[in-house]
Each structure stands twice: as structure tokens, then as C-alpha cells.
Amino acid sequence: MTDKRALRAALRAARDGFGSHAIIVPDAFLARLSAGLTVASYVPVGSEADPSPLARAAVDAGCVIALPHVVEPRLPMRFLRWDTEAALAAGPYGLSQPAYDAAELEPDIILTPLVGFDLVGNRVGQGAGYYDRAFAAHPRAWRIGVALSVQQVPTLTPDPWDVPLHAIATEQDWIVP
Numbered sequence: 001m002t003d004k005r006a007l008r009a010a011l012r013a014a015r016d017g018f019g020s021h022a023i024i025v026p027d028a029f030l031a032r033l034s035a036g037l038t039v040a041s042y043v044p045v046g047s048e049a050d051p052s053p054l055a056r057a058a059v060d061a062g063c064v065i066a067l068p069h070v071v072e073p074r075l076p077m078r079f080l081r082w083d084t085e086a087a088l089a090a091g092p093y094g095l096s097q098p099a100y101d102a103a104e105l106e107p108d109i110i111l112t113p114l115v116g117f118d119l120v121g122n123r124v125g126q127g128a129g130y131y132d133r134a135f136a137a138h139p140r141a142w143r144i145g146v147a148l149s150v151q152q153v154p155t156l157t158p159d160p161w162d163v164p165l166h167a168i169a170t171e172q173d174w175i176v177p
């Protein structure tokens with residue numbers, strides 16, 4: 001594949017054509033959950049994989065849910081508390097986000113939307129660097145990619161700032177590099 005932009009376009013097209021499929025909730029994920037942990041989820045846009053099965057399992061285990069909140073690429077993404085029935089506000093890029101003044105939380109687990117991934121935990125995202133910077137800012141968090149199986153590519157060459165995923169959940173597999 002030529003460059004990251006072309007790769008993103010091809011992977012988004014593949015995802016658009018794949019339809020919606022439920023992400024599996026593996027025992028290894030359930031085993032990491034405990035009451036009081038903060039799990040950062042996200043609200044899918046378009047054909048993105050829906051992390052709800054994982055987030056629901058986290059709620060059932062007594063975890064607190066946070067959602068990403070972005071304003072513009074120069075500012076870091078923050079993870080803000082979300083009480084699962086609370087209304088969300090329209091954000092940039094068609095995102096649904098918590099109100100900007102919701103409590104900011106330190107995530108223990110980050111469910112990460114992917115554009116592409118490989119089997120050793122490298123990922124490609126939207127390209128704005130929000131998750132790259134969040135991984136650097138929260139190095140102790142467990143980094144779980146959430147994707148559809150059609151988003152897998154043979155190899156991604158990581159950039160110097162890339163921090164690999166600890167695992168990837170798809171509708172078919174739980175991939176641990």
C-alpha cells in the first residue's frame with residue numbers, strides 16, 4: 001500500500017462495505033474488569049466497529065465509563081465521565097461527546113477506534129494523533145483496539161511515536177500480539 005492516506009481510504013471503504021457485526025467479548029477482557037476501574041469507550045461514527053458489548057460488560061462489572069472529548073487537533077483529547085443514559089453533545093467530525101464540563105478521568109482501559117491494525121498491535125487511526133498523544137499521556141492504561149476483521153492488514157510500519165496495542169477485539173477474534 002502506498003501511503004497512510006491511501007491506506008486509510010481503502011480501509012474505510014472496506015469497512016463501509018462490510019456491514020455491522022457485533023464485537024465479541026472475550027473472557028480475557030472480562031477478567032481484567034473490576035468495580036471502580038475507568039474504561040474509556042467511544043461512540044461509533046459511520047461504519048466504525050461498535051464497542052458497546054465491551055462497554056456494557058464494563059458497566060455490568062461496576063466500571064466507570066468515560067468517552068473521548070476533542071475540541072481541535074492542537075488540544076489534547078480528554079476522557080470525560082459518562083453516565084450511560086446521559087445526553088451527549090454534537091462535537092467536531094460528527095462525534096457525540098459528553099458535555100465539556102463533565103469530570104475528567106484517568107482511564108485504566110482505553111477502547112480505541114481503529115482504521116487499520118496488524119497482528120503485532122500496530123494501528124492506524126484517523127491521523128490527527130489524538131490517540132497517539134493519549135497513549136503517551138496515559139502510559140499505564142490497557143490499550144484495546146476495537147475493529148472489524150476487514151480492517152486487518154498484513155503489516156504496518158510504525159512511526160517513532162506509535163505505541164502498540166495490547167490486544168484487538170473484532171467480531172471474530174481476540175488478538176493478543
Ligand SMILES: Nc1nc2c(c(=O)[nH]1)N(C=O)[C@@H](CNc1ccc(C(=O)N[C@@H](CCC(=O)O)C(=O)O)cc1)CN2
Nearest residue numbers: 012042043044045046068070093095113126128130131
Ligand atoms: N467514534 C470515534 N470517536 C473518536 C475518535 C474516532 O476515531 N472515532 N477519535 C479518534 O481520534 C477522536 C476524534 N478524532 C477524530 C479525528 C479525525 C476524524 C476525521 O478526520 N474524520 C473524517 C471521516 C473519517 C471516516 O470517514 O471514517 C472526516 O471527518 O472527514 C474523526 C475523528 C475521539 N473520538
Ligand SMILES: Nc1ncnc2c1ncn2[C@@H]1O[C@H](COP(=O)(O)OP(=O)(O)OP(=O)(O)O)[C@@H](O)[C@H]1O
Nearest residue numbers: 004124125126127128129130131132133136159161
Ligand atoms: N506523543 C505525541 N506528541 C505530539 N504529537 C504526536 C504524538 N504522537 C503523535 N503525534 C503527532 O500526531 C500525528 C499522528 O499521525 P498518525 O499518522 O500516526 O496518526 P494516527 O495514529 O492514525 O492517529 P490517531 O492517534 O489520532 O489515531 C503525527 O503528526 C504525529 O507527529
